Amino acid sequence: MAEKTIQTKTPILRAQNLGIQFGGLKAVDSFSIEIGESELVGLIGPNGAGKTTVFNLITGVYKPTEGSFYLCGQRMNGKKTHQIVRAGIARTFQNIRLFKKMTVIDNVKAAMLEHLTYGLPQAIFRTPRFWSEEAEITRRAKELLAVVHLSGKENLEADNLPYGQQRRLEIARALATDMKLLLLDEPAAGMNPTETEELLEIIDYIRDTFKVSVLLIEHDMSLVMKICERIQVLDFGSTIASGTPAEVANNPKVIEAYLGKPRKERGPDA
């Protein structure tokens, strides 16, 4: 597992031997990764390999029991989720989590606290600062909705959007936090080929315009192979391979993890 990244400056995300243990189970064991600026890295592995757990570690939902991780050189261990998000790591969820009974635009605005500095008195007396800040985030929220092709749907209830659009709205909400690193947890799950194609365009566009790095969990192999620059493969919590898509695809360990060992080679030690 030689490090293949060209290290020019501090990576956006650096995780060192990150691990978490639930009782006797090591869900993730010494997970290390480095993601540079505007890089798109894929995280794959069979079901239960610990991919989402890695996301939960990086976003502070779980506290790592070992190792540490850094965002732009800043240690993030032990910080609370909202602090980590403010620092610049945003995510989407495997099972969509939107603010269902709120409008599409309010879903995006809710994540824009960074841009809102007015306090309670300003809100209650409706000072000019209140109006200008609210107008500013409305404008920005509309921009972000345009990025994920949801213009014109601002005032719909989020719950009423079709599935694919709900996934895109989640991405817009993540963008609203002004992150440096975007974690996408199976963004194409349940999408049809056209929707997946549209999603790919959006991810490309986001990387180009916002200069963000992306860590992507995905089961759709064709998608992963197409867009990821590097892939890291997890199995039973440990990294079994990492490298370019081509390298990973031909790695016997990866093939074994996904398909099992060929029958004649199965030795006494498993």
Next chain:
Amino acid sequence: MTKAIKWSYLLNLVGVAAVFAILSALFAFNGFGDSTTYVEGVCTTACYTIIMVASLNLVVGFMGEFSLGHAGFVSVGAYVSAITSSALAGKGLSDLALLLVAVLAGGIAAGIAGVLVGIPALRLRGDYLAIVTMAFAEIIRVVFCNLEITGGGRTMSGILRLSSFGRTFWIMVVCVTVMFLFVRSRFGRTVQAIREDYIAAEAAGINVTFYKVLTFAVSSFFAGIGGGVYAHYMTAMIPTNFDFNYSAELLSEVIIGGTGSLTGSIIGAAFLSALPELMRQFSKYRMLAYSVVLVLVMLFRPGGIFGRWEFSLTRLLHKLTRRKENAATADPTDGPAAPLAQKGE
């Protein structure tokens, strides 16, 4: 944009003033005959109940957490304001100023109590939080039963009668307006996001605990103000007034009015505080009738009378002027300006 907003503020002010003018004219010219004083009393009761119910709706409707201890905060406000006004009486303050100072003191005390209870309690969710808030209200009641300054379990009487209908009405208007402005700002948006999905809210960078405690404190503050007005209207009170039944009554008014709708709370509180009085002629069956009404509303309108829909005078006027059809047949829920129309939960 801003002009439209100013216009809508003005319109609402005119609407509120009109309601006030009609009611006070009716009271001044004995519009209800012999029972005018009685009706005025019912209306005053409705006004301070509206403050309490709307404030509870901030927690139940907008934050999505159950609180069964709202009466506890009401009682903190009531007692603190009663003590303040008796301490400041005769210091040269006018009646109105005295009432405002006392009520504000009650509100602040209740707000502080809200923070103190909220910090440990709001780590919990759902049923657990409901039980903790209920326990807190009981603690407050027992404390007031044992303190000398609050009458030590006996009736605390001789509180100055400072709350008239007019003052109660306008205090209610100010409180509800402030709550509206709170809900329609980044605070309300954040709190609703937490209600919808707290995990996603955290992932959107929202400090969930902070906003929960803040909302709880704001809600308690207004509960305290409601309590202050109550104390200066009743002039006598006993800690057992603020028992679990009172919390449950406030909660049922929130739910009947519509969780997540402040205008719903206004209607719910006014309706339910007047209902037992309106049904006096059924004498002993009136509490039965009251329960039947509650059951019927829950059966046919599970989200409350208003659901999450807010009544808007501006929108109504828009509708009336734009289409000249029969206003009575217009369904208020399908207007283009009401994308979040009511939906049964």
